[in-house]
Amino acid sequence: VDDLTLSDYVKRSKDRILGSLVDWLTIPSISADPAHAGDVGASAEFCADLLRSAGIQNVETLSAGGVPAVYGDWLGAGSMAPTVLVYGHHDVQPVDPLDEWTSPPFEPVVEGGRLLARGASDDKGQVMMQIEAARGLLGALGHLPVNLKFLIEGEEEVGSPHLDELLDKDRGRLAADVIVVSDSNMLAPDLPTTTISTRGLVAFDVTIRTAKSDLHSGIWGGTVPNAALVAARLAASLHDSDHRVTVPGFYQRVRELTRQEAQSLADTPFDEIEFCRQAGVKELVGEAGRSPYERTGTRPTAEVVGLHSGYGGPGMKTIVPATANLKIAARLVPEQSTEEVEASFCQWLSEQAPSYAEVSVKTVGGVAPLLTPIDHPAVRILCEAMENVWGKKPLFTRSGGSGPEEGLGRILEAPVIFLGVGLPEDNYHAPNERLELEQLWKGITAAGELVLGLRAVKDN
Amino acid sequence: VDDLTLSDYVKRSKDRILGSLVDWLTIPSISADPAHAGDVGASAEFCADLLRSAGIQNVETLSAGGVPAVYGDWLGAGSMAPTVLVYGHHDVQPVDPLDEWTSPPFEPVVEGGRLLARGASDDKGQVMMQIEAARGLLGALGHLPVNLKFLIEGEEEVGSPHLDELLDKDRGRLAADVIVVSDSNMLAPDLPTTTISTRGLVAFDVTIRTAKSDLHSGIWGGTVPNAALVAARLAASLHDSDHRVTVPGFYQRVRELTRQEAQSLADTPFDEIEFCRQAGVKELVGEAGRSPYERTGTRPTAEVVGLHSGYGGPGMKTIVPATANLKIAARLVPEQSTEEVEASFCQWLSEQAPSYAEVSVKTVGGVAPLLTPIDHPAVRILCEAMENVWGKKPLFTRSGGSGPEEGLGRILEAPVIFLGVGLPEDNYHAPNERLELEQLWKGITAAGELVLGLRAVKDN
Numbered sequence: 001v002d003d004l005t006l007s008d009y010v011k012r013s014k015d016r017i018l019g020s021l022v023d024w025l026t027i028p029s030i031s032a033d034p035a036h037a038g039d040v041g042a043s044a045e046f047c048a049d050l051l052r053s054a055g056i057q058n059v060e061t062l063s064a065g066g067v068p069a070v071y072g073d074w075l076g077a078g079s080m081a082p083t084v085l086v087y088g089h090h091d092v093q094p095v096d097p098l099d100e101w102t103s104p105p106f107e108p109v110v111e112g113g114r115l116l117a118r119g120a121s122d123d124k125g126q127v128m129m130q131i132e133a134a135r136g137l138l139g140a141l142g143h144l145p146v147n148l149k150f151l152i153e154g155e156e157e158v159g160s161p162h163l164d165e166l167l168d169k170d171r172g173r174l175a176a177d178v179i180v181v182s183d184s185n186m187l188a189p190d191l192p193t194t195t196i197s198t199r200g201l202v203a204f205d206v207t208i209r210t211a212k213s214d215l216h217s218g219i220w221g222g223t224v225p226n227a228a229l230v231a232a233r234l235a236a237s238l239h240d241s242d243h244r245v246t247v248p249g250f251y252q253r254v255r256e257l258t259r260q261e262a263q264s265l266a267d268t269p270f271d272e273i274e275f276c277r278q279a280g281v282k283e284l285v286g287e288a289g290r291s292p293y294e295r296t297g298t299r300p301t302a303e304v305v306g307l308h309s310g311y312g313g314p315g316m317k318t319i320v321p322a323t324a325n326l327k328i329a330a331r332l333v334p335e336q337s338t339e340e341v342e343a344s345f346c347q348w349l350s351e352q353a354p355s356y357a358e359v360s361v362k363t364v365g366g367v368a369p370l371l372t373p374i375d376h377p378a379v380r381i382l383c384e385a386m387e388n389v390w391g392k393k394p395l396f397t398r399s400g401g402s403g404p405e406e407g408l409g410r411i412l413e414a415p416v417i418f419l420g421v422g423l424p425e426d427n428y429h430a431p432n433e434r435l436e437l438e439q440l441w442k443g444i445t446a447a448g449e450l451v452l453g454l455r456a457v458k459d460n
Numbered sequence: 461v462d463d464l465t466l467s468d469y470v471k472r473s474k475d476r477i478l479g480s481l482v483d484w485l486t487i488p489s490i491s492a493d494p495a496h497a498g499d500v501g502a503s504a505e506f507c508a509d510l511l512r513s514a515g516i517q518n519v520e521t522l523s524a525g526g527v528p529a530v531y532g533d534w535l536g537a538g539s540m541a542p543t544v545l546v547y548g549h550h551d552v553q554p555v556d557p558l559d560e561w562t563s564p565p566f567e568p569v570v571e572g573g574r575l576l577a578r579g580a581s582d583d584k585g586q587v588m589m590q591i592e593a594a595r596g597l598l599g600a601l602g603h604l605p606v607n608l609k610f611l612i613e614g615e616e617e618v619g620s621p622h623l624d625e626l627l628d629k630d631r632g633r634l635a636a637d638v639i640v641v642s643d644s645n646m647l648a649p650d651l652p653t654t655t656i657s658t659r660g661l662v663a664f665d666v667t668i669r670t671a672k673s674d675l676h677s678g679i680w681g682g683t684v685p686n687a688a689l690v691a692a693r694l695a696a697s698l699h700d701s702d703h704r705v706t707v708p709g710f711y712q713r714v715r716e717l718t719r720q721e722a723q724s725l726a727d728t729p730f731d732e733i734e735f736c737r738q739a740g741v742k743e744l745v746g747e748a749g750r751s752p753y754e755r756t757g758t759r760p761t762a763e764v765v766g767l768h769s770g771y772g773g774p775g776m777k778t779i780v781p782a783t784a785n786l787k788i789a790a791r792l793v794p795e796q797s798t799e800e801v802e803a804s805f806c807q808w809l810s811e812q813a814p815s816y817a818e819v820s821v822k823t824v825g826g827v828a829p830l831l832t833p834i835d836h837p838a839v840r841i842l843c844e845a846m847e848n849v850w851g852k853k854p855l856f857t858r859s860g861g862s863g864p865e866e867g868l869g870r871i872l873e874a875p876v877i878f879l880g881v882g883l884p885e886d887n888y889h890a891p892n893e894r895l896e897l898e899q900l901w902k903g904i905t906a907a908g909e910l911v912l913g914l915r916a917v918k919d920n
Contacts, residue, residue, distance in 0.1 A: 199678060201678070201778065203776040203778075205775070205776065210741060210742075211739060211740045211741045212740030212741075213740060215739060215740075215741075216861065216889070217761075217763045217765060217789050217791065218659060218661075218791060218859070218860045218861025218862055219756065219859075219860050219861055220739055220756065220860070221756065221761045221763045221789075221791055221860060222746050222747065222755040222756050222759055222761035222763075222791070222860065223744050223745070223746040223752040223755040223756050224739050224741050224744060224745065224746075225741055225742075225743065225745045226745075226763060226764055228695065228764040228765070228766065228767045229695060229696070229698075229699070229764050231692070231767065232691070232692040232693075232694075232695035232696045232764065232767060233692075233695075233696045234692075235688065235689060235692035235693075235696075236689070236692045236693045236695075236696035236697070237696070238689075239689070279671060279675060279680055279684050280671045280672030280673060280675075280782075281670060281671045281672075281675075281684050281685055281816065282670075282685075282815070282816050282818075283685065283815060283816040284683050284684060285683070285684065285685045285686075285814075285816055286682050286683040286684075287682065292683040295682040295683040296679065296680065296681065296682050296683050299682060301677075301681045301682035303677045303681045303682075303686060303780055304686055304688040304689050304692065304769075304770065304781070305677060305688070305770050305771050305776065305777060305778060305779050305780070305781065306688065306769065306770035306771040306772050306777070306781065307688045307691065307692060307767055307768070307769050307770060307784075308767070308768050308769070308770075308772035309764075309766065309767050309768075310764065310765050310766035310767060310768075310787070311765050311766035311787060312766050312768035312785060312787075315665070315824055316663040316665065316765065316787060316789060316824040316825060317765060317766070318661065318663075318765065318789050318862075319765050320763055320765070321764070321765065321766065322740075324767075325772060327770070327771060327772075327776060327777075329677050329681075329776060329778050331677065331678060331681055331682070354745075355742070355743060356741065356742050356743040356745055358742075364775055364776040365776060399678070399679075400678045400679050400680070400681060400682065401676065401678025401679055402678055402778075429676070
């Protein structure tokens with residue numbers, strides 16, 4: 001079995017694979033909407049059938065109180081062979097605003113080599129890619145050189161609230177030497193890239209009170225504290241004029257990039273006009289002396305995600321607001337810890353808060369940053385597989401987001417590598433989500449090559 | 461007719477006056493609530509009947525598109541005598557939160573010498589005071605030494621939206637040499653005070669946009685502009701560390717107090733602990749080097765009355781907000797003009813707004829500040845009447861609020877003087893509004909004395 005065998009398999013199977021993916025995409029498995037709970041269940045069943053038909057065994061649904069994840073494995077390589085766990089998800093994002101879709105989100109259509117549907121790229125298409133690679137190899141070889149496990153989650157789009165618990169509970173069955181995640185993208189079809197980190201996340205819900213109730217701005221205005229102003233000053237003092245976070249100790253654990261990491265980032269092409277257009281902004285703003293990719297991938301941030309105080313309706317009300325709510329979300333990079341950042345933030349807040357205000361803070365969530373060790377043999381094997389298929393050595397990129405990957409790596413104690421074939425223009429989470437079919441076909445070959453290559457991961 | 465005659469009249473009439481006021485207070489004339497439009501009309505009729513029965517003539521309702529105001533006059537003093545216009549209002553504030561009332565707001569009860577009901581002090585009780593003074597004088601003398609006009613508005617509690625138009629339209633009929641407003645308070649029952657100014661008001665509704673839509677804080681956070689932060693920085697930069705407004709030119713027209721004004725303010729007793737308790741705040745905050753009464757009465761302010769951006773619900777959402785709304789209300793003092801302050805604010809805003817944000821501003825309202833010239837003979841006559849009744853020369857206070865008085869003085873081109881007998885603990889606009897009956901009885905005598913004294917206002 002080699003490249004040719006796999007790409008030949010893909011060529012012969014395109015119609016069947018596309019038909020099967022289209023069927024799956026008609027199921028509106030929106031995990032955020034309780035009205036679609038039945039659909040998420042149906043999607044899990046569909047996925048389980050796909051795995052079974054591909055030759056994967058022990059297929060069942062796992063759940064830790066939430067929506068079912070689908071598990072399946074093929075363990076015929078024996079205990080001396082490496083074990084690979086493939087992670088993806090079968091739930092999808094909501095579809096609002098529906099009127100911006102050019103075709104109904106759950107009636108997939110192919111246009112210009114692209115498949116349009118909610119979930120096409122995020123993440124049913126990429127899960128299909130992994131299942132079809134296994135099917136192709138098992139069909140050609142009758143066996144695999146590694147033990148292969150699948151964990152296809154059903155709650156990724158709502159923050160994977162039960163995943164850590166599930167991983168913890170089923171740690172033995174899910175154990176692996178390497179975890180392959182297919183739920184990410186590369187920068188362009190001719191620019192293979194692989195993610196090597198995701199940022200951590202810890203958020204703070206700050207409540208401010210300066211008076212028993214809102215006060216009349218005529219009678220009291222000018223001599224009583226104003227909660228909106230306290231919140232605004234806190235938010236405004238969160239960054240200095242270089243857009244660096246002012247919380248003492250915030251950057252303490254952040255290490256500078258290695259030469260190899262910096263070089264890979266510097267080699268990544270960047271089109272500022274296109275980037276601004278995609279974001280819908282006039283200009284980029286961020287930490288001084290850092291490039292946009294450095295800022296989103298390698299640097300921690302503290303964003304004000306909400307600030308609400310006083311009157312917000314039409315016209316005006318003449319009050320001095322008594323309360324304010326300020327929400328701040330910090331994205332962390334290796335080797336920051338959520339606990340240390342939380343402690344630093346709370347300390348900063350208590351120092352910043354004026355004596356006339358009652359300020360309380362609730363910490364929300366807490367996801368640690370993930371960094372794939374780029375000198376791990378699995379990374380080299382992934383790069384070789386991608387280079388064979390796309391013709392170029394992939395660059396390393398860093399995801400600014402915070403996903404379930406950190407929990408996978410931490411709880412299962414294995415490196416996480418990313419084979420993602422989505423593209424920036426795939427409209428993740430937005431109307432008109434799409435999948436470039438050529439990426440899917442190439443991805444199946446690459447995923448198959450990766451499985452073959454990973455047989456050597458234990459020897460390195 | 462002298463003090464004794466008037467106070468004897470009050471003594472004889474207490475039961476009747478109280479009974480009549482109680483009847484009026486059972487009418488829930490809440491102008492803010494369209495469901496009570498009929499009640500506001502009934503209250504106007506009740507007021508008209510009161511005026512007629514007191515001997516006031518030409519009673520009718522005036523309206524400029526809104527809820528009816530009640531007009532009445534007694535013009536028997538002849539064209540050589542001065543004309544006095546009494547202003548008050550018969551509409552009342554809403555009653556929420558209803559469960560904090562110790563008795564139903566429209567079922568008046570007398571407890572410990574106080575009448576509890578919505579409108580008891582603001583303003584039906586004070587209007588009753590003026591009508592009963594006229595009734596007492598007309599009963600004793602058969603005539604008055606001045607021409608007396610009443611204008612009792614029905615929309616004061618919703619910002620007098622039609623008053624200026626009404627004044628303008630009926631300028632001839634409403635013409636007066638002095639305007640007496642009874643819709644204010646004194647600092648304590650043993651501390652007679654009279655208001656000599658109200659602040660102006662101009663407000664700004666600022667809209668900020670930094671992106672086409674909210675952005676994912678993982679993917680974009682750290683390198684795109686944040687509308688919440690832009691709003692917070694604008695709000696935070698509105699004052700310097702001395703709590704002075706930073707808008708260039710904001711204080712340009714503000715003149716320092718005269719020696720007499722400053723002395724009167726310095727003589728006004730101030731209990732900071734009680735003041736904080738009434739406001740429900742831990743500490744007072746405001747312009748450095750100014751006392752609380754200076755800040756609320758004699759200094760302009762710019763208060764953030766609302767700031768809303770991004771996610772405000774429970775928990776967290778990981779977005780970079782694309783839009784923000786910032787509402788700022790400025791209170792002005794003589795001789796600031798709303799137009800100049802508006803121009804200064806807009807200039808400041810355009811200079812502060814970063815290039816990556818679209819910032820637009822809508823000016824809301826515009827009330828000029830009012831200052832009664834304290835050397836006007838009407839002020840001396842008012843002070844004598846109050847000293848006769850309360851036994852002390854009244855101090856001059858300045859109201860921080862912005863009322864219809866400015867329009868009265870400006871359009872009718874007459875000085876506005878304030879005979880107000882409310883007290884700070886009367887719970888204006890709050891649950892358990894009340895009127896100290898002793899203040900009402902004294903107020904009737906003082907109002908009668910004032911009418912008698914004002915016969916001399918033209919000669920001075």
